[in-house]
Amino acid sequence: MLSDDTIAPPDTAQQRDRETGLSKDADAEKKNSTPNVRAATRAMTILKSFAGKAGQTLAEVTTATGLDKGTTRRLLLTMMDSGFVLHDPATQQYRLGFAIRQLAASVAGEFDLRTMALPILNELATDLHMTAFLSVYKDGETICLERVHDMRGIEVHWWPVGGSLPFNCGGAPKLLLSYRPEAEIARMLKRPMVAATPKSITDPAKLRAILTKIRKQGWVLGVDDVAIGLSALAVPVRDGEGEIACAVSVAGLTPQLVSRGKPLHLDRMLAAAAELERLLRTSL
Structure with missing residues (x-):
C-alpha cells in the first residue's frame, strides 16, 4: 500500500491545472502586450531625439536613437499619421508636429x-x-x-x-x-x-x-x-x-x-x- 504521505489530495491535480492555465494566460498576456509597450517606448525615444533640433533626417534619427532604419521609419510614419511628426520632402527632414x-x-x-x-x-x-x-x-x-x-x-x-x-x-x-x-x-x-x-x-x-x-x-x-x-x-x-x-x-x-x-x-x-x-x- 502506498503511505498516506504519497497520496495527493483530491484537488491537487486540478489545482496544478489551474496554476498552469494561469501561467499560460500570463505568458500570453505578456507576449501580447510586450510589442505594444516596446513600440511606445521606441516612439518616445524618437520624439526625445528631437530635443534642441529643428529637424532630422531618417539617418540622423536612427543614429540618435540606436534603432534600426526600418523600425525608425515605420514609427515616424505612424507618428506622422497622428500629427506628432512632420516630414519636409524638400529637405528630407522630419520635425515635431502640431500635436506636440x-x-x-x-x-x-x-x-x-x-x-x-x-x-x-x-x-x-x-x-x-x-x-x-x-x-x-x-x-x-x-x-x-x-x-x-x-x-x-x-x-x-x-x-x-x-x-x-x-x-x-x-x-x-x-x-x-x-x-x-x-x-x-x-x-x-x-x-x-x-x-x-x-x-x-x-x-x-x-x-x-x-x-x-x-x-x-x-x-x-x-x-x-x-x-x-x-x-x-x-x-x-x-x-x-x-x-x-x-x-x-x-x-x-x-x-x-x-x-x-x-x-x-x-x-x-x-x-x-x-x-x-x-x-x-x-x-x-
Whole structure:
C-alpha cells in the first residue's frame, strides 16, 4: 500500500491545472502586450531625439536613437499619421508636429503663464474688440500659448494655440526675436524668410534694423505682413529677474490698431503687460 504521505489530495491535480492555465494566460498576456509597450517606448525615444533640433533626417534619427532604419521609419510614419511628426520632402527632414505643440501648450511651466494671463487676455479682447494672444519664444519659433476672441469683434484665426508664425511676420514673433542674444538673432537671420504678404520683410538687413528699433522702443506694430488688412500690436512681458518671459499681443483690422502711422491702444497694452509682470513677480 502506498503511505498516506504519497497520496495527493483530491484537488491537487486540478489545482496544478489551474496554476498552469494561469501561467499560460500570463505568458500570453505578456507576449501580447510586450510589442505594444516596446513600440511606445521606441516612439518616445524618437520624439526625445528631437530635443534642441529643428529637424532630422531618417539617418540622423536612427543614429540618435540606436534603432534600426526600418523600425525608425515605420514609427515616424505612424507618428506622422497622428500629427506628432512632420516630414519636409524638400529637405528630407522630419520635425515635431502640431500635436506636440498642442500638448506642450497644456503643460504648466514653473509658473502657469496661461492661467495668469487668461483674465488679462479676456479683458483686452473684450475692451478692444479684437483677438488677444499670449506667446513665447522656443527653439527658434514663436509659439502661441493662448488665444482669446471677442464675440462682438473680428476673430483672427491665423495663429492657433500651439502653432507658430514665421519669425519675420506679425508682431509677437519680431518682438520676441528682438530680445534674443545677438548670436541667436544672427542665426535666425540666415534662415529663409517667408513672404506671407507683399508687406512681409524678407531682407535680413532690413529686418535687423527693425529688430533694433523694436528693442529700443519696447513694442512693435506689424501692419499687413501676415494678412492684408489685418495688423497686430505686441508688447513684452518680463519675469521677476527682468528677462523676457512672453509677449502679449492683439490683432484686428488695421484701422482698429493704426492711426496716422501710430499704434492705437499702446498704453492699454503696456498696462496689461505690467499687470502680468506683477503676477509673475508675486508667484516667485
